[in-house]
Amino acid sequence: MSLLSQLRDYELRMRQEGKKPVPAGEQAGEGEMPFMYALQNVRWEVRLNADGTVRDVQPRTSGKTKGKDLGKPLPAPNLVRTVGIKPRLLMDNAEYVLGFAKKENDKNTAKRHDAFKALVQACAEATRQPSVQAVARFLGSHDPERFQAEHLADFPDFAPDTNVMFTVDGVNPLELREVQQFWAAQFAQGGEDSGGEGFRAECLITGEVGPVMDREPVKIKGIQGGQTSGMNFISANAQAFESYGLEASRIAPVKFEAAEQYANGLNRLLADPDTSLKIGGVTYAFWTGEGAVPLVGPALKEPEQVLKGRFTFQVKREKKQRPEEVRQTLWGIFTGQQPGLKPGAAFFAVGMTPSGSRIAVRTHLTSTVQDAVFRLGNYFAAQTLVAVNEKDEGRLYDLRTLVSSMYRDINKEHTAPDVDALVQFALTGRPLPQSFLVRLAARNRADEYRVTRPRAVLTKMVLLSRDWKELDMDKDSLDALNPNQPEPAYHLGRLLAVLDDIQSSVMRANTTLVDRFYGSMSTTPYAVVGRLIQGSQAHLQKLRKEKPGVYRLKQDELENVMTRLHDIPAKPLTTAQQALFALGYYHQRAHVSEGIREGKAAREAKAASDQTPDTDPSEGEDQ
Amino acid sequence: MLELKVWSDYACFTRPENKAERVSYDVMTPSAARGVLESIFWKPEFQWQVREIVVLKEVKRYSILRNEVNTLASERAARGWAASGGGFFAEEDRAQRHALVLKDVAYLIRAEMVLQPHAKDPLQKYREMFLRRAEKGQAFHQPYLGNREFGAFFSPPDGTEQPANIVRQLGGEYAERAGRLDLGRMLFDMEFQQAQKGRLKYRQHGTEGAWWVEGNATPRFFDAALTDGGILRVPVHLYGEVKG
DSSP states (O other), rough: OOOOHHHHHHHHHHHTTOOOOOOOGGGOSSSOTTTTEEEEEEEEEEEEEEOOOEEEEEEOOOOSSSSOOEEEEEEOOOOOOOOSSOOOSSSHHHHHHHOOOTTTOTTTTHHHHHHHHHHHHHHHHOOOOHHHHHHHHHHHOOOHHHHHHHHHHTTTTTTTTTTTEETTBOGGGGGGGGHHHHHHHTOOOTTTTTOOOEEEETTTTTTEEEOOOOOSSBOOOTTTSOTTTBBBOOOSSSGGGGGGBGGGGGOOOOOOOHHHHHHHHOOOOHHHHTTTEETTEHHHHHHHSSSSOOHHHHHHHHHHHHHHTHHHHHHHHHSSOOOOHHHHHHHHHHHHOOOOOOTSSEEEEEEEEETTTEEEEEEEEEEHHHHHHHHHHHHHHTTTOOOSGGGTTOOOOOHHHHHTTTOGGGGSSSHHHHHHHHHHHHOOOOOOTTTHHHHHHHHHHHTTTOOHHHHHHHHHHHHHOOOTOOOOOOGGGGOOTTTTOOOHHHHHHHHHHHHHHHHHOOOSSSOOOHHHHHHHHOHHHHHHHHHHHHHHHHHHHHHHHHHEEEHHHHHHHHHHHHHHHHOOOOSSOOOHHHHHHHHHHHHHHHHHHHHHHHHHHHHHHHHHHHHOOOTTTOOOOOO | OOEEEEEEEEEEEEGGGGTTTBBBBBBHHHHHHHHHHHHHHOOOTEEEEEEEEESOOOHHHHHHHEEEEEOOOOHHHHHHHHHHHHHOGGGGGGEEEEEEEEEEEEEEEEEEEEEEOOOOHHHHHHHHHHHHHHTTTOOSSSSSSSSTSBBEEEEEEOOOOOOOOOHHHHHHHHHHTEEEEEEEEEEEEEEEEETTTTTTTEEEEEEEEEEEEEEEEEEEEEEEEEEETEEOOOOHHHHOOOOO
16 A cells, blocks of 8 residues: 555544644544644634624733744645745634734735735635625725724734734634635645636546546645655656646646545644654654554664553563563553554554655555564564673663664764664664674774673674674574584684773783784784783782782683683684673673673672671672 | 566565655565566567566565755756756755665566557467567666665576465465455556646657657555465556556
């Protein structure tokens, strides 16, 4: 199905279910919005008598005390207006309605006011509603200066750019069905009855042959980094977009009503943080064919809060969580929060980036609700990893943290492709790009913190997401230290961590072994391993003389690693091997710090039991 | 039924609704397939009618940024350049645009040749000509898949071609059980109609040869669906409605 018809179906379903539209992020009134109506802030109400004379002017306040008061929201005729003169019916800004100039000596003010008057006149003739006729009569004899003097003396804050509406003896003509039909008919372009020279074609969404739109009636709002006044889906403003002599939106013929529906459907999704995700320059919308929308966006953005610790707790307790269990847990959490989820319903996701005033579609995914949630479960299961610090144990990362682990300063980078790759991996299991590993390796070499936990997590996710034929790796146990990992690169990483641990237990160096050798060790270990091991002999010797207990422990650990390293690869490590090297280094560090924590706990327990503290053999520095 | 296998590293069968910032259809459209066939062999005496498009590889979407120009090169502009000795500089007239294209594609096109009323020779002649040309790799211009920069390779099929299971890939278990995946409305082709004041000029062919006419072109769509794993069948009646 095409994206636009999926969005339209969603909007129609929401209307059927009686969900209120959410234009401009405001709360809507009851019931369905009339065609080409939107909630708009109206500041002033001109109250008329039935004969068209003015009773008084009433302010309508939004209740906001900060900033400019734009008035109380009201469903009113809406249209997209740029430079041309186009009046809204019976409600517009004071320039259109009352002829008050926004700018001094603006020639167009009179034209705008005349256009508004003409539209109201036409409406009065067509609908024959007394209230509309009263407004028309008022406009016929309206004089801006007199009106200002007589009725606006009490309102010094009256500004020409605020909206004005009419009521006639308490009747709001905008609520009349006839008026709404008249307004809707303004947009039925090109029909034979309107006599317009419209373009008739087959609508690519509904398949009906008839008049199609020239311009999109509703703009899309809420695209990150895009124009705040709204963006277009279909438009052609340059020759190169046009084809076969078809201009503007006619390049893709769509019925006007259908265009209004898909645009409102997307606006509805983007206005709700539960169905959208705006991150790293990409804006996503998520929706379903049936039932509730799973909280995919919030889970990717703030996993810790949305999953409320239940998920992390389980991961922590078992250390190594089976993906199957994680998926089931996640499904349970989602259904618990949203009982309306339907496992078999279609699940849609679209990722968009701005391009001028147009929307570029980056991703368009279709799957089922259950499948999407299960894939998301795999995504979180792939994040399980031991931690160096206790507080990081079982922690899950949001998209931004993961992406920023690949860059020195994420704010200076174009991250849309990375964000998109992660979202696609999270929702469909599409493999993560190999370029992630290249960037991570570069950060690991350059950054003084080396392999941070987010970097290790992302490295693990990339390794899990693809098949590495050249890499001899046990995929099932990348969560924690695995001495049986066949690939030597992994043990080289461990070796570096062990040697560093030996150095730091002897001396406190300003520039540590890792600072000096991480780069060369992770790319060309053959060149440095010999020197490093030789250098560590002096440290071990010192340890043997001063702290024999510590010496035994470190020597054992070193032997453990060395027995796995039958031969050192003579060639430089490949990108994948470097990634596994980083993981080995990280695992070993986590293992060392866990040993320290255990030692400390044992020491404290001992101290508490016999009150005779003595020197502990497992003393070392936390790195 | 004539068959032709085409493949390429990339393809972009642009959806009309995402034309400025391109998004490709997941499957080759009938008009793109016609374009490929016409690039290999076409004469005014017959019309290509695409019957089936078999998708041979799984759908892989790929996102790229490209520099495209904003204006069309018109005949008048070209005359101006010829006179002044200038030319068109793409560097000064370009915009960077996003495209969601397909990567690593292969299709089997099954099509019929249908003789036009003014044809005098038997269909067999043209069929044989096409087969010889396809066998030798001859083409009037190198065929491409959607966009000119995605040049395509072609050959007669060797008989081992099997549709990839796109229905499952794109539609999941449910679609696979139903044996059918609805792709929504897809561009079928452009319909040309002669008109007094048309938006464009095109060549009309008949017994007296070819001549220029003024007219309009409107896009026609059809409800596309994949069946049998990954076969797009084009309803024959569409060609009755659209005179190309």
